[in-house]
Amino acid sequence: MSRPLRTGSARPVPVRELMAVSADGSRLHVEVHGRDGAPAVVLSHGWTCNTGFWDAQIRDLAADHRVIAYDQRGHGTSPAVGPAGYTTDALADDLEAVLAATLEPGEKAVLVGHSMGGMTMMAASRRAGLREHAAAVLLCSTGSSRLIAESRVVPMRAGTVRTRMTRAILGARAPLGPVTPLSRRILKYATMGAGSAPDRVDTCARIVHACPRAARVAWGHVLADLDLDEGVRELRVPTAVIAGAEDRLTPPVHARAIAAALPDCLGLTELTGLGHMTPVEAPEAVTARIRELVTGYLPLRGRADGEGKEEVA
16 A cells, blocks of 8 residues: 655654554554653544644654554545445544554543544543543644534635535545645635745645545545534543634634533634644644643653552653
8 A cells, every 4th residue: 555645754754653453443554753651642633634744743742752643544544444434433433443552551641633633532522442541632623513504615605505515515526636836725725824834835735635535525524514512512631722713614613612612621722824724834832732731631651540650751
């Protein structure tokens, strides 16, 4: 199986790679960066992306953390699945499989999800695996429901016509083709802030265009009918929220609703001038928030029952 198009030779090299096996037998490509015994951070990317989306966070955090990143099913080097395998329950199954494959029993980690990766955390909120391993969660640029009704990608007044057109875009089967100046402009308009640096736009374009069409379309249909509001209310771990103030895909109305519904919200950060791709558009801000969560909620490594804890140097 060929590897997906990445962001260049500076891509961080994982300490090890493995395949986690989900509940339905689906295999998930997992990368582990950093040293054993360091505080653990788990990164879950969004729709049409892959582990390369997190390169900036991996480069920074791997110096003093164990960073675990995985390709969502059908993305990157995680194989495609059958039509019945694209569901929010499958997202939760996959996260549990990754946590079980990379963390010791009872070991805590900070879980970070962008867009569909954040939806993964909501879908898994009642799962034993998340409750066993999540010390804190960071939700970046995501929503829990009404995605096509609230989306502002189609530049027209909210209503039935805009919603119908947005649904068609999410499920469009047309191939994206090679990255061109026109496709970069379209992607920047839809997913990034107007002031985004050209190299960051190019990074996102290359990642998105590398997504297999079948997975893009299948997950697009799932997102169009998403309803994870109950999952937000059941996410009973300390959770921070980040949103781009100019996000057209998941406008800040979603982040505000999530922050209001979370049982243990650590606050909402709205980043002025940024769009949907916050970890790439503002890597320093996102990484700093991850570090804050690690410092606040992973001071010690140990089991959930508090026995056998040891200091992390």
